[in-house]
Structures are given as structure tokens and as C-alpha cells.
Amino acid sequence: MSDKKRGFFGRLFGAKDETPEEAAVRPQEVAEDTASAVEPDADAEALTPEADTVPEAVAPIAEAAEPQPVAEPEPQVEVEAEAETDTAVAAQPESAPAILPESAPEEPAPTEPTPEASAQLAPAPVAPAQPEAQKQSWFQRLRAGLSRSSSALTEGISSIFTKRKLDASMLEDLEDVLIQADLGVDTAMAITERLASGRYDKEIAPEEVRAILADEVEKVLEPVALPLDLNRGKKPHVVLMVGVNGTGKTTTIGKLSQKLAREGKTVMLAAGDTFRAAAVEQLKIWGSRTGAEVIARATGADAAGLAFDAMKEAKDKNVDVLLIDTAGRLQNKAELMDELEKVIRVIKKHDPEAPHDVILTLDATTGQNALSQVEIFGRVAGVTGLVMTKLDGTARGGILVAIAAKHKLPVHFIGIGEGVEDLEPFKARDFATAIAGQA
Numbered sequence: 001m002s003d004k005k006r007g008f009f010g011r012l013f014g015a016k017d018e019t020p021e022e023a024a025v026r027p028q029e030v031a032e033d034t035a036s037a038v039e040p041d042a043d044a045e046a047l048t049p050e051a052d053t054v055p056e057a058v059a060p061i062a063e064a065a066e067p068q069p070v071a072e073p074e075p076q077v078e079v080e081a082e083a084e085t086d087t088a089v090a091a092q093p094e095s096a097p098a099i100l101p102e103s104a105p106e107e108p109a110p111t112e113p114t115p116e117a118s119a120q121l122a123p124a125p126v127a128p129a130q131p132e133a134q135k136q137s138w139f140q141r142l143r144a145g146l147s148r149s150s151s152a153l154t155e156g157i158s159s160i161f162t163k164r165k166l167d168a169s170m171l172e173d174l175e176d177v178l179i180q181a182d183l184g185v186d187t188a189m190a191i192t193e194r195l196a197s198g199r200y201d202k203e204i205a206p207e208e209v210r211a212i213l214a215d216e217v218e219k220v221l222e223p224v225a226l227p228l229d230l231n232r233g234k235k236p237h238v239v240l241m242v243g244v245n246g247t248g249k250t251t252t253i254g255k256l257s258q259k260l261a262r263e264g265k266t267v268m269l270a271a272g273d274t275f276r277a278a279a280v281e282q283l284k285i286w287g288s289r290t291g292a293e294v295i296a297r298a299t300g301a302d303a304a305g306l307a308f309d310a311m312k313e314a315k316d317k318n319v320d321v322l323l324i325d326t327a328g329r330l331q332n333k334a335e336l337m338d339e340l341e342k343v344i345r346v347i348k349k350h351d352p353e354a355p356h357d358v359i360l361t362l363d364a365t366t367g368q369n370a371l372s373q374v375e376i377f378g379r380v381a382g383v384t385g386l387v388m389t390k391l392d393g394t395a396r397g398g399i400l401v402a403i404a405a406k407h408k409l410p411v412h413f414i415g416i417g418e419g420v421e422d423l424e425p426f427k428a429r430d431f432a433t434a435i436a437g438q439a
């Protein structure tokens, strides 16, 4: 996994797909008594910025040109580990099974790590911000990031529409190209039907097909391109981040935290992925970079207990937004999904309306499996919105269109890289134009 920001050409020419994050190590059981198992984070206060220091806390991040060392241990970890009660430590199994996403990524999955190896995984690199000179507009970066997805489509279109008059076999071929690009059967049919109407026996240029593709994709995406509204009068506004292992929950929280800090909001992060020490470290790095207080516990602590305490801290400290990370879990593992329900139940003890947003992160490289992730996480956790990550370098970005058509859930953000600038609110026209390879 690269800890450097990829340059424009790396993205443009189809940089290698990220594989889903390596397996999480989880206990089989979690302590039922949640509230008493954990103590408030002794050092958390140290990370809390003064209200007027948020911009300064953020500024050095933007200037950082060198990749940061990833797993720099903070004294906080030891303090927390010592402060942890026996109950939480006892919840950690001696040998927990490693879990890998079942969905097939485009690149071969890494060798399944042993539980021991997983426990020692370094946190995913927290990429530094791009130096000013290398910055491109978001649309340029989106186009570059989506280049593999769009070239799969545009090359397919160009090979079919070669100065021939439109006939049924060309429409069938086009439908195949669209379905293979993960756009979904309904959208594929809508595009071919529109193309067919009034154009039979006429020559059609690939550009015309691409324009129709962009229009139809935009039609599907427009209703779901909805911003994440954190100004609904909730304090704290609680956002729970859920999803399969390695889909980008922690990274997305870090990026969001940065955005919110820039808006002048006070943010607290809850390191609810208590199974993977590396995930907690990763969140702490994001927290210190973005001036957000991080509530964390020792590895193996009860995730619901952590969420309960984070809710209390966030209320006591009157923060604007509480972003709660959760451990990655496969949607078909019932006991892990039960645990997620428990986290939500515990959050509701503090505020029956919370979590106010439940965001599912989806890794674009997993293709069709994302559809079932939306369905099952939606049922269990009441997903209210989506973030699609890793659209950079994948040929399967079209899956976002199939998901929008089928589930009609708001898509708040998309991610096109590991860096803090690589997450932006989702805009239907930009995405449609970029994936159709239009200027």
C-alpha cells in the first residue's frame, strides 16, 4: 500500500487498485456490561484544540510534504492500556479468527494473515496533503481517478460504433459493455433504448453515445447526490460509520474531520474499531492532525461500551459532531452484525434519535458485492447514506450507478485517493461526465 500520494499520471494511467484493508482481528464475544467496562480517555483532553486554534491545528497538515511515519506510538496508548479495566482486556480472545472481505477485488487479495500478524498490522498510512503546486481541480482529479472506469466504457463504445449504421446487434453489444462496466441492467437498457429511438439505420458517432451515456447516468444519480447535513440542530450530531473491512471507514472519518474542522466545528472521534490496534492508531493520527479529540480504548475493549462513553464525553464537552468508527465486518456474519445492533442500541440510551446519520462506506473495487452490502447493512444498521471510496484506479466505478438505481440512498461523498483532499461531496453531473469520458 503506498504511503505516498499518487501523482496525476499515476492516476490517469490506471494506478493499481487498492486491495481491501487486511483482516481485522476480533474477539468472539464482547462484554455485555458496556458502560462500566471502560474509563474515559485520560489523555483525550490533550488533543482538544482551543476553539480558536482549529485553523492552526489544520494548517501544518496542508503544508506537510513528507509522508508521516504511520505508527508512531503515542504515550496515550500506554496510559489507556494501563487504565483499562480487566473486563475489557478479558474480552480479547487468545486467538481470534482473521476475517477477509468475501467480495472479489479486481486485484488478487493478499494472503490471509494469521491472527498474530493481523494484530500487528501497521495502521493504514495517513497520506499527507498534496503540495499546492501539484493540486488540480477536483474535476480533473475525479476524471483522472475514474479513468479506468471510463476507458472500459469508452473503448467498448468506440469499438462498436465504427461508422456503421445502427442495428440490433450493435445495441446488444453496447448493453453488454454497459453491464460489464457494472452500471446495472436497468441503466444499460435505458441507454440502449434511448439510443435506438429514431436512430435505427443511421450512423452514430461514439461521442453521441457517450453524451447519451452521461445524460442517463446523471438522471439516475441526481436524486441521490445529497449533501451530508450536519446542521440539523443536534448536539452532538452523531455519525456512525459502518462497512466491510478495509472499505475506508477510518480514512473517511479522518477526511471528514478535516473538512469539519475547517468549517469551524468541534469534532470528536470515537475509535470504535476496538479489535485492531492499528485502526485506533490510525484514528489517533487523524485526530491529532485535524484537532479532534479521540476517544479510544485498549485493543479488545467492548465496542458498545466505547460508543456509550464517547456519547457521554461528546455531550459533556458539547462538541458539534461525534464521528464513531466501527470495526469492519462482513455483512453475512450474523454475530458481527448483532454486535453492530448493540452499538446502536447503546448510542440510543443517550439520545433516542442518535445516530443521526449511519454512513456505509463502500469500496468501489468490490463491484457487485457492494449491492448486498447496502442491502444488509441497511437492514441491520439503518444506513442513511453512502460514501463510495477507491474510485481512483478501479474499472468498476459504474457500480455506483447500479446502487443508486436500486437502493436510492443518498450518496454524500466519494473518495478518489488516500489523501485528505481526496474526498468530496458527490455531484451527479461531474461523476456522469467523468465516467462517460467527456470533457
Ligand SMILES: Nc1nc2c(ncn2[C@@H]2O[C@H](COP(=O)(O)OP(=O)(O)OP(=O)(O)O)[C@@H](O)[C@H]2O)c(=O)[nH]1
Binding pocket: 001, 018, 020, 021, 022, 023, 024, 124, 125, 243, 244, 245, 246, 247, 248, 249, 250, 251, 252, 273, 276, 279, 282, 326, 327, 328, 329, 361, 388, 389, 390, 391, 392, 414, 415, 416, 417, 418, 422
Ligand atoms: N486509493 C484509495 N484508497 C483509499 C481510499 N479510501 C481509503 N483508502 C485506503 O484504504 C485502506 C483501508 O482504509 P481504512 O480507512 O483503514 O478502512 P477501514 O474500513 O477503516 O478498515 P477496517 O478498520 O479494517 O475495517 C487504507 O490504506 C486507506 O488509505 C480511496 O478513496 N482511494
